[in-house]
Amino acid sequence: MAAPLSGGIPFSKGHGTQNDFVILPDTEAQLSLTESLVTALCDRQQGIGADGVLRVARTSALIEAGVLESAPDGVAATDWFMDYRNADGSIAEMCGNGVRVFAHYLCASGLETSAEFTVGSRAGARPVIVHSADAAKGEVTVSMGPVRTLGNSVAEIDHRKFSGIGIDVGNPHLACVVPELSVDELRALDISGPQYDADFFPTGVNIEIVTPLLDGAVHMRVHERGVGETRSCGTGTVAAAAAALADVGQTEGTVVVHVPGGSVAVTLDSTGSFLRGPSVLVGSGELNRLWWENN
Numbered sequence: 001m002a003a004p005l006s007g008g009i010p011f012s013k014g015h016g017t018q019n020d021f022v023i024l025p026d027t028e029a030q031l032s033l034t035e036s037l038v039t040a041l042c043d044r045q046q047g048i049g050a051d052g053v054l055r056v057a058r059t060s061a062l063i064e065a066g067v068l069e070s071a072p073d074g075v076a077a078t079d080w081f082m083d084y085r086n087a088d089g090s091i092a093e094m095c096g097n098g099v100r101v102f103a104h105y106l107c108a109s110g111l112e113t114s115a116e117f118t119v120g121s122r123a124g125a126r127p128v129i130v131h132s133a134d135a136a137k138g139e140v141t142v143s144m145g146p147v148r149t150l151g152n153s154v155a156e157i158d159h160r161k162f163s164g165i166g167i168d169v170g171n172p173h174l175a176c177v178v179p180e181l182s183v184d185e186l187r188a189l190d191i192s193g194p195q196y197d198a199d200f201f202p203t204g205v206n207i208e209i210v211t212p213l214l215d216g217a218v219h220m221r222v223h224e225r226g227v228g229e230t231r232s233c234g235t236g237t238v239a240a241a242a243a244a245l246a247d248v249g250q251t252e253g254t255v256v257v258h259v260p261g262g263s264v265a266v267t268l269d270s271t272g273s274f275l276r277g278p279s280v281l282v283g284s285g286e287l288n289r290l291w292w293e294n295n
């Protein structure tokens with residue numbers, strides 16, 4: 001039998017409604033996570049393949065390693081911190097599906113023993129409730145914080161103009177609820193190369209195309225900043241729910257958001273926003289240390 005490779009860098013792979021991540025347990029923040037490494041890891045031919053990377057570390061360790069300047073608002077030095085990177089190596093403030101997978105991973109791996117704790121992100125503290133977490137499946141609610149509307153803007157997609165609401169959920173979104181858009185029409189759109197107003201969104205934007213609210217539910221597709229089209233975006237579902245509610249003159253309520261990779265429930269109330277949905281841990285392994293060093 002072939003001898004197993006050893007001494008590698010441990011990783012896991014997981015997804016939340018098929019928004020997939022390479023998870024790097026690095027509690028003491030010792031890994032040097034460069035842009036080129038993240039790109040290589042996320043590459044579906046040359047690497048593991050994912051929409052993003054979730055480094056699992058303590059906030060204090062990331063500060064000590066110089067990855068964070070200080071703890072973001074509401075985040076304690078002892079909190080777990082989701083150091084999130086997009087597939088193109090860029091850093092984003094928040095990832096809603098990522099927080100669910102991150103919390104599931106912590107519980108399933110035994111790193112966290114409580115079912116309610118706070119996950120730090122660059123957008124601030126994100127308290128979670130882990131409803132269930134076995135080795136493969138989890139169900140998590142994330143307190144997603146305030147939803148700030150930024151005004152109206154327009155995107156051009158598939159030779160059509162889409163009006164939407166700029167929404168800040170810690171990261172920037174343009175959520176476009178399209179009157180009378182059917183699920184089949186949504187499915188047929190080519191959302192690969194959206195144009196947006198770079199003066200309105202100077203740091204880029206995630207763009208959601210959304211069907212109008214019907215029986216408490218919407219369908220959504222998303223083009224993510226730093227990734228491209230993904231099969232789900234948690235922060236995007238919160239923006240989509242807020243825009244769909246605004247479209248019918250409401251600011252609060254629960255909306256089921258169907259995305260190509262599954263469904264989640266988003267609740268908006270006077271205290272903030274909440275995202276409930278599944279998480280899947282696919283497997284774990286070791287990255288070849290030489291491969292890491294060469295990237």
Ligand SMILES: N[C@@H](CCC[C@H](N)C(=O)O)C(=O)O
Nearest residue numbers: 092095096097171233234235
């Ligand atoms: N998939 C994420 C969002 C990840 C960050 C985004 N691409 C950005 O650059 O803002 C989610 O589930 O929220």
